[in-house]
Amino acid sequence: MTTATARPWLPGGLPETGATKLFCFPHAGASAAVYRSWTAAAGDDLVVLPVQPPGRAERGRERPHDNVEALVDDAFDGLADALTGDFAFFGHSLGALVAYLLTRRLAERGATLPRHLFVSGRAAPQLPDTRPPLRALPDDRLAAELHALGGLPDVLRREPSLLAMFLPLMRADLAVNETYRHVPGERLPVPVTAFGGDRDPRAAEDELAAWLELGTDPAMFTYAGGHFYLEDRVPELLRVMRRRLAR
Template sequence: MTTASTTHPWLPYGVTSTGTRLFCFPHAGASAAVYAGWRAVGGDDPVICPVQLPGRAARGREVPHHDPEALADDVLDGLGREFTGDYALFGHSVGALTAYLVARRIVERGGPPPRHLFVSGRAAPQLPNTRRELRALPTDDLVEELRALGGLPDLLLRERSLLESFLPLLRADLAVNETYRHVPGPPLPIPLTVFGGVDDPRADPVELAAWQELSTDSALVTYPGGHFYLEDRVAEMMQVVRRRMAG
């Protein structure tokens, strides 16, 4: 098992062996750093383990995935040894899809399943996408869409050169999110908790609730706010995480 002193490209913050490990998958364009602040809130229960995907931060020279199935396979190849013992998965937006696909593969392949699957800020994957697709939009149109979601740092809005260097990664993540085609299967034998913002323009409460069809044990928890509602709700969400895993 990885420790904090061991270099691991997928786990830049390391992993300790105490407590339930909550592996966290980021939203489109984000790196593992988006969960760095969660570590102090989670403490040892759960231990927050931000996942670094290809194409960002220290892995910036690697080609980011465009295909959701290939991404899930790569995650299992890179992190499969960590998915043992007392662990759970969390993902926000496209990270929710990634976490779901990884959990589903673990179950289908007979591996030790996560103790819990937590998903956030994405319509249930079995639903058709009825929204404007973003991955191939002209830059100015894409920027406007992201500005409305609150998903672009001010620095990128001010510095066009930085924005242009960031967009290939973002478009790759959007492709992962938008090209997924659901294959029906039995509900996961894993408890599932769905988080979301009641005013999220990319995942309304009905679309969030549909996740519950994918597990034999599920719950839906919503908060005021839009797509990035969770930025102000980490402490509350960790209370839900602890309560759901204790149940």
């Protein structure tokens, strides 16, 4: 396995295996660690590769991106040599947007495409964003909104100094998500599966269903829960992914 320092985008390194590689892109404010439990549950036929964007964990000294095109350019350069052979993408919330746009970038460059694009917890990118933006809210209101979504760990709510360190990263990630403007393109020649919670205030069922217009062999799965419905359903999601990849 390669070292994390050699591959900053892949802190767990790149295993030498013939299994399908599942690159997992984190939600806003999160690091690659959010997929730690996925790696143990994946099994021998699927290897989970958590992706680490700049500005978090061991990349905390790097400035996080606040523009989606720059983020996707950086991800393309940082992951390009790993995106070979048999691989797929998964992204939740902001990660879904990044995974989709990176797939488009690969298609535009004539590079190897993921075998499947799995997206979760975000409205499809071609839909207008009608929700009030969060990135410029005062700290207390932003923290309250994040807590209501279930995306603010209790330790950050209890420790103002930690919250003050966290919010700039969150604001940058929110800017990536909220300033994106869709440019229509060709339907991706990649199967697309959308996942979501049936009570997610950030991705209603019809907004999830619109992802199915963007690729081939579309499918959608919804589960009881809100924006972070997936936290208790990792084995189930991975089973669905295996079935979809086996088609």
